[in-house]
Amino acid sequence: MDVFLFLLFAIIAVVCAINVVVQTHPISSAISLVGVMGSLAVLYLLLGAEFIAAAQVIVYAGAIMVLFVFVIMLLNAGSEVRRGRSIVVQLLGVPLLIAFLGLMAYFVQRLYPSAASVKFGAFRGGTALAVGRALFTQYLLPFEVTSVLILIAIVGAIVLARKELD
Amino acid sequence: MQHLWLIPTLPLAGFLLNGIAGRRSSKAMINIVAIGSVLLSFIWVVKTLMALGDLDQTYIERYFTWIQSGALNVGFDFAVDRLTAIMLLVVTGVGSLIHIYAIGYMAHDEGYYRFFAYLNLFMFFMLILVLAANYLLLFVGWEGVGLCSYLLIGFYFLKRSATDAGNKAFIVNRIGDFGFSLAMFLIFRNFESLDFGTVFAAAAQKPEALLTTIGLLLLVGACGKSAQIPLYVWLPDAMAGPTPVSALIHAATMVTAGVYMVARSAAIYTHAPAALHMVALIGLLTAFFAATIGLLQNDIKKVFAYSTVSQLGYMFLGAGVGAFSAGIYHLVTHAFFKALLFLGAGSVIHALSGEQDLRNMGGLRHKIPVTFWTMMCAAVAIAGVPPFSGFYSKDSILLAAYHHAPWMYWVGVITAGMTAFYVFRAMFLAFFGTYRGHEHPHESPPVMTVPLAILAVLSLAGGYFAKVPEFLGKLFPTAEEPHDITLVAISVIAGLAGIALAYLFHVARPGLADSLTHNFTLYRLVYNKYFVDEIYDAAIVRPVVDGSRTVLWKGVDAGLIDGAVNGIGSNARGLGGLLKLFQSGNIRSYATWVVFGSVFVIVALAVAGGLR
Amino acid sequence: MSGVPVSWYLLLSAVLFALGVAGFLFRRNVITVFMSIELMLNAVNLSFVTFSYQLRQVNGHLFTFFVMVVAAAEAAVGLAIILTVFKNRGTLNIDEVSSMKDELPREPEQPVKTVETVDITGPLVKT
Numbered sequence: 001m002d003v004f005l006f007l008l009f010a011i012i013a014v015v016c017a018i019n020v021v022v023q024t025h026p027i028s029s030a031i032s033l034v035g036v037m038g039s040l041a042v043l044y045l046l047l048g049a050e051f052i053a054a055a056q057v058i059v060y061a062g063a064i065m066v067l068f069v070f071v072i073m074l075l076n077a078g079s080e081v082r083r084g085r086s087i088v089v090q091l092l093g094v095p096l097l098i099a100f101l102g103l104m105a106y107f108v109q110r111l112y113p114s115a116a117s118v119k120f121g122a123f124r125g126g127t128a129l130a131v132g133r134a135l136f137t138q139y140l141l142p143f144e145v146t147s148v149l150i151l152i153a154i155v156g157a158i159v160l161a162r163k164e165l166d
Numbered sequence: 167m168q169h170l171w172l173i174p175t176l177p178l179a180g181f182l183l184n185g186i187a188g189r190r191s192s193k194a195m196i197n198i199v200a201i202g203s204v205l206l207s208f209i210w211v212v213k214t215l216m217a218l219g220d221l222d223q224t225y226i227e228r229y230f231t232w233i234q235s236g237a238l239n240v241g242f243d244f245a246v247d248r249l250t251a252i253m254l255l256v257v258t259g260v261g262s263l264i265h266i267y268a269i270g271y272m273a274h275d276e277g278y279y280r281f282f283a284y285l286n287l288f289m290f291f292m293l294i295l296v297l298a299a300n301y302l303l304l305f306v307g308w309e310g311v312g313l314c315s316y317l318l319i320g321f322y323f324l325k326r327s328a329t330d331a332g333n334k335a336f337i338v339n340r341i342g343d344f345g346f347s348l349a350m351f352l353i354f355r356n357f358e359s360l361d362f363g364t365v366f367a368a369a370a371q372k373p374e375a376l377l378t379t380i381g382l383l384l385l386v387g388a389c390g391k392s393a394q395i396p397l398y399v400w401l402p403d404a405m406a407g408p409t410p411v412s413a414l415i416h417a418a419t420m421v422t423a424g425v426y427m428v429a430r431s432a433a434i435y436t437h438a439p440a441a442l443h444m445v446a447l448i449g450l451l452t453a454f455f456a457a458t459i460g461l462l463q464n465d466i467k468k469v470f471a472y473s474t475v476s477q478l479g480y481m482f483l484g485a486g487v488g489a490f491s492a493g494i495y496h497l498v499t500h501a502f503f504k505a506l507l508f509l510g511a512g513s514v515i516h517a518l519s520g521e522q523d524l525r526n527m528g529g530l531r532h533k534i535p536v537t538f539w540t541m542m543c544a545a546v547a548i549a550g551v552p553p554f555s556g557f558y559s560k561d562s563i564l565l566a567a568y569h570h571a572p573w574m575y576w577v578g579v580i581t582a583g584m585t586a587f588y589v590f591r592a593m594f595l596a597f598f599g600t601y602r603g604h605e606h607p608h609e610s611p612p613v614m615t616v617p618l619a620i621l622a623v624l625s626l627a628g629g630y631f632a633k634v635p636e637f638l639g640k641l642f643p644t645a646e647e648p649h650d651i652t653l654v655a656i657s658v659i660a661g662l663a664g665i666a667l668a669y670l671f672h673v674a675r676p677g678l679a680d681s682l683t684h685n686f687t688l689y690r691l692v693y694n695k696y697f698v699d700e701i702y703d704a705a706i707v708r709p710v711v712d713g714s715r716t717v718l719w720k721g722v723d724a725g726l727i728d729g730a731v732n733g734i735g736s737n738a739r740g741l742g743g744l745l746k747l748f749q750s751g752n753i754r755s756y757a758t759w760v761v762f763g764s765v766f767v768i769v770a771l772a773v774a775g776g777l778r
Numbered sequence: 779m780s781g782v783p784v785s786w787y788l789l790l791s792a793v794l795f796a797l798g799v800a801g802f803l804f805r806r807n808v809i810t811v812f813m814s815i816e817l818m819l820n821a822v823n824l825s826f827v828t829f830s831y832q833l834r835q836v837n838g839h840l841f842t843f844f845v846m847v848v849a850a851a852e853a854a855v856g857l858a859i860i861l862t863v864f865k866n867r868g869t870l871n872i873d874e875v876s877s878m879k880d881e882l883p884r885e886p887e888q889p890v891k892t893v894e895t896v897d898i899t900g901p902l903v904k905t
Contacts, residue, residue, distance in 0.1 A: 751879025
């Protein structure tokens, strides 16, 4: 069961990811990205990370992607017109990607022999209780700092995006 | 404590005052500072010498340790013995007279304060040279007077000939200084001290070869400073400077520094007979050679310049045959009559508003009588006419030369005859006959004629009264020579013959000289000073200058060094140009480089074993 | 056998990350580039959670939490910047936002000047 679920949602994630990269219109990319995030949320659940899965859907898919869609609609971004790409990107891009992928696969294989496996329900430490407890004790300082960070981001966004005062 | 340091410091103070504040001072102020400092120095010399008395022992004052480095310990010490005493009196005494004279001579010149500042600076260095108690301090004074000579020769710095002459004097002097420096190195190496007392006391024990080498090297230095062969070429050119400079520096004091140095190093020379013989040879050769050139010169100052070279040769001859006191005696008398000759020539030039060519003079003895009579005193003195001072000094040298090697005596006698001839030729051409120029000659002001008169008295009688040889005899013990009346008579006759010949050629039969010269093929050679300057230029100067220009300047400096420095700059620029290609302004290529870099970092970490 | 090997999760994370990099490098629309960045961040989050499972600790979840927070802040500010750029340049094509590119005509290389010296060594003998 785990395997089937994993494979299903992994494939959905990959297909949507490819779609994000390949589509010409940004709106299509945005919707595909929402799809990626949704399947990732399911995968989190499989890994026992309930809180994170919820946060993923609420924050990422629900807020950030909505923001993206708003901006795309505000800017009235049209389809991208395919034109010649810079030589550097053309020459280096694909080999780099493949190299990257290869590196990753290699290290993954080396570090983690296939003996360990993920079972749904094997890890029960991802509850909101556990996360909250760690958040307010061990990670209190980063928590406060990120609060400030959000405040700065709000101020920055408002300042940058406001109309010019005449 | 006699405070010997006051003697050179007073002129130094004069230099500083005039040099710094002179531009805005009145002439009277400049005069007071300049003359006052030298006169005060002279008074202090007299006072000190009277207080020191007999000077059987050398009186030394040590002020402070100047250099202390390893084995080298050089102190700033002054020493006064009998030789120093004589030199001090001559330098400050004749110096004061020339300073006073210069007030009148330089009255209409630009840079009045600068002249007196330089003159005072020269007095300072000369006194350091004379008072020094070790070779290094002497060398300081040596170099300093060379510097002042350069500054004063090139005093009229807008004249190319003057600045060239200044350069020439300094450069030729440097060649001599090189020899002097090598001698000092040798002395220090072997005696471990440069102090006169230490060196002279230990000289007797050193091997003769060493002492000969040191003596020859010191002689090289002396040749440069005292204008002997082969380094005499700067002195005639130095006449481009103002006449008081020629009198003070190039007749009475600076050029005698070489003779002084040889006399001072007598302890070394007496134990190195070969070097001493060389001194005598060079002196004699120079005396003869310069006298021949002086026979035909037309510029009055050039005649006296070659005369100076010749008389310096006599002094070297005297020192070289072992008669150091005779050489110094001649130094003293020469200071009197040569300074007088130059100052008188200056008076003539002043009277004729700048004319220096003898061919444009004549009949001046009625127009400027004071100058005429004083110069006549000097002329008879230099010609060796008894009983005037020059006779005594020159004769003691010739006598000593005879006892050393008779042929030297004969050459010296012939030179004495030539000396008399050219001096009186100048006198007759300038003062007798009819006036051949176009100026209006007028007598010089008293500020110029009074020093002339004082020097005239000294030329006639000064040497006799000072009894210099006996005074110095304690310092330079020589064997007693029998006073040979025949030799004396021969030299006197030679002198009188010279005067008579000059009278014949230039007063009685003026045309005779010209007709003779046309038949004489040697005339052109001698008249052009044997082309020595041209030979030096072609053989030494041109190759050095051209070599410097092509190899050192264009090759090494412009090519190598500038090339290296500019090359670094252009290489940096090239590298920057290469690195600039990274900054393309294209965001996506930046992104590509970021990914590339991160891949590289991961690989590097993995290879280094970072990722387990 | 009913478990998924951990390495598969990590491999999936790697693939998603690689796709994110591809989009980052190849797309010209700046908003799409941004979305590729978000894809990369998500891939990393998956990695964190996987390791957290493997180590049976909750710390990985905390990391993921913070990454999400920062991604949110970054998205907000980044999109504000994109708005500003669009207002000023009128384009969303990052290839056209390249005024830092050196396009000025280069002036020709100046040869290095050597100092001209005056030759003062004339004839030293005055005849």
